[in-house]
Amino acid sequence: xxxxxxxxxxxxxxxxxxxxxxxxxxxxxxxxxxxxxxxxxxxxxxxxxxxxxxxxxxxxxxxxxxxxxxxxxxxxxxxxxxxxxxxxxxxxxxxxxxxxxxxxxxxxxxxxxxxxxxxxxxxxxxxxxxxxxxxxxxxxxxxxxxxxxxxxxxxxxxxxxxxxxxxxxxxxxxxxxxxxxxxxxxxxxxxxxxxxxxxxxxxxxxxxxxxxxxxxxxxxxxxxxxxxxxxxxxxxxxxxxxxxxxxxxxxxxxxxxxxxxxxxxxxxxxxxxxxxxxxxxxxxxxxxxxxxxxxxxxxxxxxxxxxxxxxxxxxxxxxxxxxxxxxxxxxxxxxxxxxxxxxxxxxxxxxxxxxxxxxxxxxxxxxxxxxxxxxxxxxxxxxxxxxxxxxxxxxxxxxxxxxxxxxxxxxxxxxxxxxxxxxxxxxxxxxxxxxxxxxxxx
Amino acid sequence: xxxxxxxxxxxxxxxxxxxxxxxxxxxxxxxxxxxxxxxxxxxxxxxxxxxxxxxxxxxxxxxxxxxxxxxxxxxxxxxxxxxxxxxxxxxxxxxxxxxxxxxxxxxxxxxxxxxxxxxxxxxxxxxxxxxxxxxxxxxxxxxxxxxxxxxxxxxxxxxxxxxxxxxxxxxxxxxxxxxxxxxxxxxxxxxxxxxxxxxxxxxxxxxxxxxxxxxxxxxxxxxxxxxxxxxxxxxxxxxxxxxxxxxxxxxxxxxxxxxxxxxxxxxxxxxxxxxxxxxxxxxxxxxxxxxxxxxxxxxxxxxxxxxxxxxxxxxxxxxxxxxxxxxxxxxxxxxxxxxxxxxxxxxxxxxxxxxxxxxxxxxxxxxxxxxxxxxxxxxxxxxxxxxxxxxxxxxxxxxxxxxxxxxxxxxxxxxxxxxxxxxxxxxxxxxxxxxxxxxxxx
Numbered sequence: 006x007x008x009x010x011x012x013x014x015x016x017x018x019x020x021x022x023x024x025x026x027x028x029x030x031x032x033x034x035x036x037x038x039x040x041x042x043x044x045x046x047x048x049x050x051x052x053x054x055x056x057x058x059x060x061x062x063x064x065x066x067x068x069x070x071x072x073x074x075x076x077x078x079x080x081x082x083x084x085x086x087x088x089x090x091x092x093x094x095x096x097x098x099x100x101x102x103x104x105x106x107x108x109x110x111x112x113x114x115x116x117x118x119x120x121x122x123x124x125x126x127x128x129x130x131x132x133x134x135x136x137x138x139x140x141x142x143x144x145x146x147x148x149x150x151x152x153x154x155x156x157x158x159x160x161x162x163x164x165x166x167x168x169x170x171x172x173x174x175x176x177x178x179x180x181x182x183x184x185x186x187x188x189x190x191x192x193x194x195x196x197x198x199x200x201x202x203x204x205x206x207x208x209x210x211x212x213x214x215x216x217x218x219x220x221x222x223x224x225x226x227x228x229x230x231x232x233x234x235x236x237x238x239x240x241x242x243x244x245x246x247x248x249x250x251x252x253x254x255x256x257x258x259x260x261x262x263x264x265x266x267x268x269x270x271x272x273x274x275x276x277x278x279x280x281x282x283x284x285x286x287x288x289x290x291x292x293x294x295x296x297x298x299x300x301x302x303x304x305x306x307x308x309x310x311x312x313x314x315x316x317x318x319x320x321x322x323x324x325x326x327x328x329x330x331x332x333x334x335x336x337x338x339x340x341x342x343x344x345x346x347x348x349x350x351x352x353x354x355x356x357x358x359x360x361x362x363x364x365x366x367x368x369x370x371x372x373x374x375x376x377x378x379x380x381x382x383x384x385x386x387x388x389x390x391x392x393x394x395x396x397x398x399x400x401x402x403x404x405x406x407x408x409x410x411x412x413x414x415x416x417x418x419x420x421x422x423x424x425x426x427x428x429x430x431x432x433x434x435x436x437x438x439x440x441x442x443x444x445x446x447x
Numbered sequence: 448x449x450x451x452x453x454x455x456x457x458x459x460x461x462x463x464x465x466x467x468x469x470x471x472x473x474x475x476x477x478x479x480x481x482x483x484x485x486x487x488x489x490x491x492x493x494x495x496x497x498x499x500x501x502x503x504x505x506x507x508x509x510x511x512x513x514x515x516x517x518x519x520x521x522x523x524x525x526x527x528x529x530x531x532x533x534x535x536x537x538x539x540x541x542x543x544x545x546x547x548x549x550x551x552x553x554x555x556x557x558x559x560x561x562x563x564x565x566x567x568x569x570x571x572x573x574x575x576x577x578x579x580x581x582x583x584x585x586x587x588x589x590x591x592x593x594x595x596x597x598x599x600x601x602x603x604x605x606x607x608x609x610x611x612x613x614x615x616x617x618x619x620x621x622x623x624x625x626x627x628x629x630x631x632x633x634x635x636x637x638x639x640x641x642x643x644x645x646x647x648x649x650x651x652x653x654x655x656x657x658x659x660x661x662x663x664x665x666x667x668x669x670x671x672x673x674x675x676x677x678x679x680x681x682x683x684x685x686x687x688x689x690x691x692x693x694x695x696x697x698x699x700x701x702x703x704x705x706x707x708x709x710x711x712x713x714x715x716x717x718x719x720x721x722x723x724x725x726x727x728x729x730x731x732x733x734x735x736x737x738x739x740x741x742x743x744x745x746x747x748x749x750x751x752x753x754x755x756x757x758x759x760x761x762x763x764x765x766x767x768x769x770x771x772x773x774x775x776x777x778x779x780x781x782x783x784x785x786x787x788x789x790x791x792x793x794x795x796x797x798x799x800x801x802x803x804x805x806x807x808x809x810x811x812x813x814x815x816x817x818x819x820x821x822x823x824x825x826x827x828x829x830x831x832x833x834x835x836x837x838x839x840x841x842x843x844x845x846x847x848x849x850x851x852x853x854x855x856x857x858x859x860x861x862x863x864x865x866x867x868x869x870x871x872x873x874x875x876x877x878x879x880x881x882x883x884x885x886x887x888x889x
Contacts, residue, residue, distance in 0.1 A: 159715055186792040193730075210726045238726040245718040252709055253727050256737055259705050266770050267694055270756065273766055274600055276687040283697050290634075294733050295698055314712065325714055328708050330779070333772065446841045 007103045010046035010091060021136060023060045023094060024049040025305070025375060026153065026194050027110030028070055029078060033204045034108075035085035035092035037229055044228060046091045046174035048103065053096035064094035072401065074372040074434070077201035101143035106225055109152040110192075111136050115309035115316075120339040120383065123332050126309075128157065128316045130164070137165050141172025146183035149221040152243075153192050155250050157317030161189045161243035163377050164321075174358040188213035188222035189243040191250035196373045206231050210238040212246040218360055251317075254310035255331045259436055261296050261307070265341055266297040285376035300345055301380025302338035303369025308378045311335050349388070349426055358392035363424040366431025367399035367413045374401035376413075381430055385411055396420040400433055449545045452488035452533060461546035461703070463578065465493040465502045465536060467817060468595065468636050469552030469748070470512055471520060475646045476521055476550075477527035477534035479671055486670060488533045490545065495538035506536040514843065516814040517642035528638035543585035548667055551594040552634075553578050557751035557758075562781040562825065565774050568751075570599065570758045572606070579607050583614025588625035591663040594685075595634050597692050598753055599759030603631045603685035606763075608656055630655035633686040633692035638815045648673050652680040654688040693759075696752035697773045703738050704776035707783055710740040721837070742773050742787055742872050743822025744780035745811025750820045784825040785790070791868055800834035807867040808873025809841035809855045816843035818855075823872055827853055838862040 007017055020031040027049065035047040049064060051057040060070040067087030069078050085092035101107060114129040133154075140150060150169065152161055169185040190211030195203040209226050213219035219239060226237055240246045264282075271278035278298050286293045302308060311331035318324040350357060369379045381397060382405060388395040397405075397413050398420040405411050414420045421427065449459055462473040469491065477489040491506060493499040504513040506885050510531030511520050527534035542547060558572040575596075582592060592611065594603055611627040632653030637645040651668050653663035661681060668679055682688045706724070713720035720740050727734045744750060753773035762764040792799060811821045824837060824847060830837040839847075840862040847853050856862045863869065 108524055158712075158718075208726075208729045235729075238729070240718075240722060240726060242718060244716055245723055248709075248713065248716065248718055249723045249726055252723065253730075253734060255709075256705065256727075256734060259701070263698065263772055265774055266768075267690075267697075268758075269768065270600075270766070270770065271690065273760075273764055274686055274690065276600075276682075276684060276690055278603055281687055281691045281694065284650075284682060285698075287650045287677075287680070290694075291696060291736050292695060294736060314709075318712055318715075322715055326708075326711060328712065330705055330708055330772065330775065337772070362669060409682050439818070 006090075007046065007048075014042070015044060015046045015091065016105040018045045018106050018108065019048045019050060019101055020108045020110055021050050021101075021140065022109070022111035022154075023049045023057065023064065023070065024110065024112060024164050025071060025196055025377075026192055027108070028060065028064070029108060029194060029200055030108065030153070030192065030204060032069070032078075032081045032085050032092055033201060034229060035089075036081045039228055043089065044089055046160065047085070047093075048100050049092070050098065050100055051094065052095060058096065061094040061096055064092070064354075071196075072374050073196060073200050074198040077202035081201055082213070089141055089194065098139045098143055101140050102145060104144055104148050104153055106149045106221070107140055107144060109137070109140070109150060109154050111154055112305075113154050113313070114232065115312045117339075121336050121337040123312055123339070124315070124327065126312045126316075128313065134168060137168045138172060141169040142176070146173060146178045147186070149188060149218060149225070151188040151222055151225065151383075152187065152189045155191060155254070155306065155313060156189070156247055157313040157321060158244050158251060158255075159317050159321040160247060161187055172335050184215060184217075186213070186215070186218040186221060187243070188218045189246045190222055190226060191246065197370065198372055202247040204230070206235060208235045208238060210240060210246055210249050212240040212243045214243060243295045251310045251314045254306045255314060255328075255334070257368040258307040258311055258338060259330060259334040260294065260428065261299065261302055264296040264298060264338035265337050265344070269344065271298075286436075299341070301341040301383070303377060303381075304375070305377050305380040307338065308335065319347055330359055339383075342380045343387065345428060346384055346387040350391075351430060354427060357388065357426075359394065360425040361394045361396060361423055362388050362419045362426040362428065364395055364397045364428050365399075365417075365420070366429070366433065367402040367411075368431055368433075371433050372401070372429050374399075375402065376402045376405040377407070379405060381405070382408055382411065384428065384430070393426075396424065399431070410416060448532075448535065449488065449490075451797065456484070457486060457488045457533065458547040459490065459545045460487045460548050460550060461490045461492060461543055461581065462550045462552055463543075464551070464553035464596075465491045465506065465512065466552065466554060467638055467819075468634055469493075469511060469550070470506070471636060471642055472552060472595070472634065474511070474520075474523045474527050474534055474551065474645060475643060476671060477531075478523045481670055485531065485533055489527070489535070490542050491534070491536040492540065492542055493536065493538060500538065503536040503538055506534070514816050515638060516640040517644075519643035523643055540581045542586055544587065545585055548589050548591045548593055548663070549582050549586060551579070551582070551592060551596050553596055554747075555596050555598055555755070556776055557754045558782075559754075564779040565754055565781070566757070566769065568754045568758075570755065570762075576606065576610060579610045580614060583611040584618070588615060588620045589628070591628040591630060591660060591667070593664055593667065594629065594631045597633060597696070597748065597755060598631070598689055599763060600686050600690040600693060600756040601759050601763040602689060603629055608741050612744075624769050626657060626659075628655070628657070628660040628663060629685070630660045631688045632664055632668060633688065638817050639812065640814055641885060646672070648677060650677045651682060652682060652687045652688055652691050654682040656685060659842070660687050690756070693752045693756045696748045697756060697770075697776070700744065700749040700753055701773060701776040702736065702779060703741065703744055704779035706738040707738060707779050707786070711786065713740075741783070741869060743783040743825065745819060745821040745823075746817070747819050749780065750777065758858065781825075784822045785829065787870060788826055788829040791870060792833075795868060799830065799868075800837065802867040803865055804830050804868040804870065805834045805835055805862045806830075806839045806870050806872055807841075807859075807862070808871070808875065809839050809844040809847055809853075810873055810875075813873050813875050814843070816841075816845065818844045819848040821847060823847070824850055824853065826870065826872070835868075838866065841873070
């Protein structure tokens with residue numbers, strides 16, 4: 006296949022990791038045309054584990070492993086993994102050897118000991134190191150490694166580059182002649198109804214460990230995105246690009262945490278904070294991103310990115326000072342569902358034992374089936390441990406992957422019938438299964 | 448005078464407090480025309496104390512007591528306190544009795560025990576109560592009291608209204624027939640080159656303790672501002688309007704504090720946070736208000752407003768929970784100049800004893816002479832207590848009112864000559880006295 010596509014003038018892009026970012030990213034890259042001609046053959050690599058193997062099969066059948074409200078996703082998959090066959094998936098690491106560019110889209114997980122104690126978290130750096138080693142063992146020495154994973158600032162220079170250099174040396178490659186080419190550029194993909202659009206029409210910031218890495222990264226990113234309307238930003242070092250991503254998400258995490266303490270104040274005072282925030286948001290450019298009160302924070306980024314900065318600060322740069330506010334923001338956000346639980350208890354006059362409570366929503370944001378770190382989990386647990394009987398409904402998510410023990414019911418009626426409490430958690434467009442998809446009613 | 452202006456069809460507005468808000472506000476109100484005719488005679492009231500008396504004299508001579516880069520200020524004063532004579536100042540409280548509307552623009556100070564320990568602050572509520580009593584003793588019972596001072600949420604309802612009612616009762620006024628009319632509407636006046644514009648062209652949010660208060664406030668605010676482009680926002684209760692103002696400023700205080708910990712991280716990592724923030728701010732609507740690294744926070748609002756919320760929470764609503772993040776933001780911001788001091792010490796290899804250090808800037812923001820809570824004070828003290836010799840220069844501010852012991856030099860040469868360290872604190876447009884005002888060079 007590689008030979009065939011090379012003959013067609015296509016470069017080979019290998020995407021490592023077929024998760025919520027990699028799976029969509031890979032298809033969009035395969036869909037890229039330069040002067041009317043498809044420019045890339047994309048190979049997606051993931052592991053042959055129960056958690057990932059099914060994705061490889063699905064992709065090779067021309068289907069996206071994830072469901073979303075964005076109809077473009079399906080179309081892009083049909084054009085690439087389907088009709089044109091210029092997107093294939095595999096679990097075989099040797100495929101890295103074909104790559105002109107490797108995109109790193111794997112996870113880098115933060116493991117929390119418990120909610121409310123984020124400072125004691127650890128970063129699962131070992132599996133990440135092993136994945137990078139997989140690349141170093143296999144790639145052509147001229148290949149560019151473009152890291153898109155959110156990593157602790159300093160990771161490209163202090164973790165990834167040494168691994169690749171060591172691999173090259175072990176393979177007898179002269180690294181004076183072939184210095185590793187590594188760049189970092191973070192994605193801003195947003196699962197949901199703008200999934201594909203959030204790759205193509207979005208600013209990209211990047212940097213590289215040397216000039217040729219920057220140049221190759223720039224050229225590639227230019228070919229993928231609409232850089233006329235969303236010009237590329239080059240930063241001086243990968244440290245800066247890595248920090249930018251983490252700061253960007255920490256900022257949102259902080260803004261959410263900040264509003265949480267005002268939510269509680271407003272409730273106790275007896276004023277409607279939604280009205281107040283709306284009145285303040287008229288100040289465009291300074292206050293229009295003020296958050297509204299909410300139920301909780303989930304997903305893969307906001308729940309952990311501030312902790313990557315804290316880890317970097319301590320482990321990679323040996324700093325004594327903690328990122329107090331940013332870490333505290335994670336604590337506050339992780340514990341947000343406790344406040345909803347308190348409101349529920351208040352409404353039930355503290356009598357929850359044996360009561361059926363409907364939780365409407367399992368995903369971490371509306372109109373998607375993505376349940377990663379969904380705050381629903383904590384509410385579920387709080388209700389259960391207090392003797393209540395929580396029932397979760399979601400029209401999109403079929404299950405909560407982290408917690409197979411929590412049954413997600415697709416029937417709203419089943420969850421509501423005989424319930425003695427209802428918690429509205431996610432404002433999905435379609436909360437009634439019976440309603441046709443794409444209905445404009447909210 | 449009142450009789451003369453009433454005959455001219457003018458309403459009488461009494462402005463209590465002629466500080467940075469009241470002095471400008473009063474003049475702008477006096478400058479207001481409805482159908483080509485000046486609608487108001489404005490009386491400004493302040494105290495006959497050394498701190499305030501001079502303002503009364505100046506105003507009655509047709510001059511603004513404050514200097515700013517906004518040439519409109521002078522013009523408005525000439526037209527009102529000068530030529531037309533429909534703006535006068537006095538220290539005599541009996542003038543309240545003439546008012547159709549009293550505007551409360553007095554201070555409500557927060558007294559900090561020490562920087563870094565904001566939770567132990569107190570609110571100077573007694574002078575505020577006395578000032579409100581002054582109004583209650585004197586006003587016509589049909590008069591509207593419009594509170595513009597930033598007050599702890601709940602203050603209008605729980606502090607001001609009872610005082611006015613008590614005064615009315617003591618005066619034998621039937622409060623069933625004449626229920627007090629009290630509204631709250633916060634200003635968003637910004638000292639500097641848009642001083643006057645920030646009154647006329649700015650959204651106003653308001654509420655009142657009853658319908659007639661709201662109605663009168665609405666009618667008045669409509670006459671003053673450009674409500675076509677900046678529509679008025681009515682909130683349900685004064686509690687909500689009070690909280691809105693405090694939240695709005697706490698949000699900015701928080702965003703500044705947040706960036707401070709990333710500033711330190713970025714410095715230790717060796718990346719330029721200015722570049723990074725610039726790259727993130729391209730995300731309009733979600734990230735474009737991210738703050739740049741800075742020297743410190745001064746002025747009257749951001750340094751205290753989060754603490755008004757904390758005070759209200761504890762004292763007016765009996766809450767146990769603190770506003771942890773918002774109070775911590777004040778601590779971080781108050782201590783920001785310490786970081787600049789640390790950088791200075793590092794540059795001087797910890798040898799500061801006897802060295803002359805130039806601090807360029809005394810005001811709390813650029814292009815104004817307002818030095819309230821200027822962070823320059825803390826840097827000055829840190830240098831001095833370490834044995835250094837700090838010299839402060841500012842082209843606008845002639846002194847730091849809070850600290851008469853700190854000499855502010857208007858000669859830049861004098862401050863720079865023989866100095867062994869220079870700290871650039873305020874980016875005033877005009878840092879050279881010799882340069883003509885209004886020059887476009889920065």
